[in-house]
Amino acid sequence: MRLRNIRGAREAMAESDFTVNEPEENKGRWRQFFGNGNPIQLEIGTGKGRFLTTLAAENPAVNYIGIEKYSSVLLRALEKQQELQLPNIVFIRMDAEHIEDVFDRGEIDKIYLNFSDPWPKERHAKRRLTSRQYFARYNNILRKDGTVEFKTDNRVLFDFSVEEVKEAGWKLDAVTYDLHNSDMNEGNIMSEYEIRFSRGGTPINKLIASR
Numbered sequence: 001m002r003l004r005n006i007r008g009a010r011e012a013m014a015e016s017d018f019t020v021n022e023p024e025e026n027k028g029r030w031r032q033f034f035g036n037g038n039p040i041q042l043e044i045g046t047g048k049g050r051f052l053t054t055l056a057a058e059n060p061a062v063n064y065i066g067i068e069k070y071s072s073v074l075l076r077a078l079e080k081q082q083e084l085q086l087p088n089i090v091f092i093r094m095d096a097e098h099i100e101d102v103f104d105r106g107e108i109d110k111i112y113l114n115f116s117d118p119w120p121k122e123r124h125a126k127r128r129l130t131s132r133q134y135f136a137r138y139n140n141i142l143r144k145d146g147t148v149e150f151k152t153d154n155r156v157l158f159d160f161s162v163e164e165v166k167e168a169g170w171k172l173d174a175v176t177y178d179l180h181n182s183d184m185n186e187g188n189i190m191s192e193y194e195i196r197f198s199r200g201g202t203p204i205n206k207l208i209a210s211r
């Protein structure tokens, strides 16, 4: 039976072995939590989890944490993980606005943002996961030479993000406006949204940012 049919999404999540319900308690202790010294990578806005579960299966020596705001979506990621039973991935249902309460300085090795919500109204710009306000948060949790990788079909959001990387004092290590036809595509794992948009012929943009 599918998890989401058993009971309410929140209750099912709270009982899952693959979610961390009080993530603040692990702040500064995530390596102990995973029981090894492997790097820890985050995906913010993980959605239904295709990208992160595939990445985790391919990289057993890396630990992965998927952050997602909505339990109804995250349940689909939990269903995938229930089948795969990967030892190196967990999920947190939370708003990424509070990531500094959950991760200590330099505790995270890499951050992935895939097809983040565009928040098209100017007054909502600071909610975009690639705004300077979010880069300031990433600055506090990401290891010194860590990177942020961002993919989107949305050219307006992408152009905004390129500017915000610079405004935040970060560097652009790589940029493409057509990922699937570029050399940055090697080893690329497609998310649910990426599959949907690229099938429709929309080119995918990608940037990698560091400090």
Ligand code: SAM
Residues within 6 Å of the ligand: 044, 045, 046, 047, 048, 067, 068, 069, 070, 073, 094, 095, 096, 097, 113, 114, 115, 116, 117, 191, 192, 193, 194
């Ligand atoms: N990354 C997935 C993909 O590429 O298929 C999902 C993309 S979907 C457009 C964006 C996801 O990010 C949604 O599931 C949304 O709930 C989540 N999200 C947006 N803002 C968030 C935030 N501040 N904290 C956590 N999750 C967030």
